[in-house]
């Protein structure tokens with residue numbers, strides 16, 4: 001059969017996803033003006049939601065798209081906060097320090113990637129945890145932090161409490177938009193397809209000309225950077241840095257929860273998972289241990305009965321994709337000449 | 339055999355010389371010499387375990403040889419990884435298919451096309467669609483690769499390799515288990531590749547299918563090339579007959 005080949009046969013955006021994109025823009029604009037409308041408590045909570053969305057999206061990028069399952073991502077969360085405290089101590093404006101600290105996390109993650117990406121599967125996952133624990137210990141040794149005594153981001157006091165809250169909210173909103181927008185663009189271009197190919201079969205990816213090492217490094221550093229941003233933002237709203245709260249594996253557990261419940265390897269899944277986690281925390285967070293047990297049970301139920309997560313189930317059931325990173329081939333009948 | 343066609347540097351040849359491959363104490367290839375013109379079509383036969391797949395893997399860069407050198411179109415590629423060899427135009431398919439299961443058929447082929455020598459995304463699209471069309475896979479273009487049966491997985495290996503825009507393609511048993519009419523379709527596809535000037539190395543057990551495409555046959559046994567030349571002559575070579583009677587033919 002001969003065929004008149006045209007690149008227009010490849011579809012990426014659909015009418016539904018274009019509408020979804022417009023809706024996203026409207027929602028983001030709406031969120032931007034909320035500090036003038038909502039009270040202090042609600043603004044703080046929403047800023048936390050944005051941080052959760054960032055963390056879920058980054059873990060999803062690493063594990064869901066890149067196949068690099070890590071249980072040590074709290075390392076970058078802790079380092080983002082730690083570097084911020086450290087840099088602010090030099091007299092830098094705290095918000096500038098946050099930005100520079102995040103970049104520093106990315107810089108540090110690069111040499112780390114050279115070592116860690118030699119490990120595969122479970123070794124990588126656990127290896128990341130080990131390195132995270134070591135990093136935690138090294139931060140403990142810093143005379144400024146003094147073990148678990150910790151340190152506050154005192155220079156934030158230069159800002160009035162109201163202004164400070166609004167700035168943190170906007171920074172979190174901008175960071176979320178920028179990081180997810182950047183990730184979306186990356187996943188939609190050639191690199192995104194390579195990342196998934198490597199996840200599915202590294203040897204085949206290499207044999208087709210994909211630079212496996214470089215691509216994995218890219219996604220590793222990107223995820224480290226994003227989670228570093230999340231750590232810096234968390235510190236800004238909490239103001240005190242205590243190593244064990246930031247280097248706790250619970251952060252990675254939350255990321256895994258959000259991604260599994262929302263739908264691993266689906267762009268919408270991580271966002272949905274973050275919203276669900278946020279709601280559960282808002283309603284049940286006060287229950288302490290029972291809340292954590294509840295989270296565990298929910299994650300277990302999802303992995304047993306809805307392994308593709310909520311968004312995976314919706315996508316399979318209704319065939320919808322709001323934020324498509326894939327490709328569809330549609331051959332119009334008139335282009336076939338038999 | 340393997341007479342250099344005039345241009346001394348071997349710029350139009352693909353060769354492996356003294357290729358030895360050991361896995362621990364086990365020598366799977368023993369000083370194999372192989373050479374072909376970049377647009378030649380060569381078949382490889384030999385009993386199971388002869389080292390055919392290992393030879394392909396070593397030539398394509400999946401394995402480093404324990405000794406010996408590989409040159410491709412005038413480049414010494416012995417130390418280059420498979421990805422770099424692919425970008426020079428040397429690509430292989432896998433005997434046991436290795437699909438990107440979480441991606442669609444089209445995406446599998448597109449990602450290969452996008453890493454070839456294309457200048458734009460549209461060109462990569464065109465190349466991917468063309469490869470799918472040539473391999474008869476348009477109907478399953480939007481299926482997740484994990485849902486494909488063995489036959490389509492083998493076709494996908496071919497389509498993906500083709501989409502990289504190769505100069506020479508190494509095929510490892512892509513025709514096993516085909517019905518007669520499916521085998522004929524495959525022969526037509528490979529003949530089309532030849533028309534496009536792509537060099538072919540094809541490992542296949544079904545000799546009569548192979549002979550419709552290749553003008554030269556190599557027979558391997560126990561890590562060595564035991565015969566190389568005109569197909570009929572190779573098949574009637576006493577050593578080849580002995581290898582087949584001695585080993586398992588299928």
Ligand SMILES: Nc1ncnc2c1ncn2[C@@H]1O[C@H](COP(=O)(O)OP(=O)(O)O)[C@@H](O)[C@H]1O
Nearest residue numbers: 361364366384385386387388389390391392393
């Ligand atoms: N990665 C490996 N490690 C150890 N032995 C191997 C490996 N790959 C192949 N072999 C051995 O090398 C021999 C040749 O295998 P192979 O090249 O697959 O043969 P063929 O493709 O001709 O059937 C077999 O005995 C096989 O067991």
Ligand SMILES: [Mg+2]
Nearest residue numbers: 390391392433
């Ligand atoms: Mg084989």
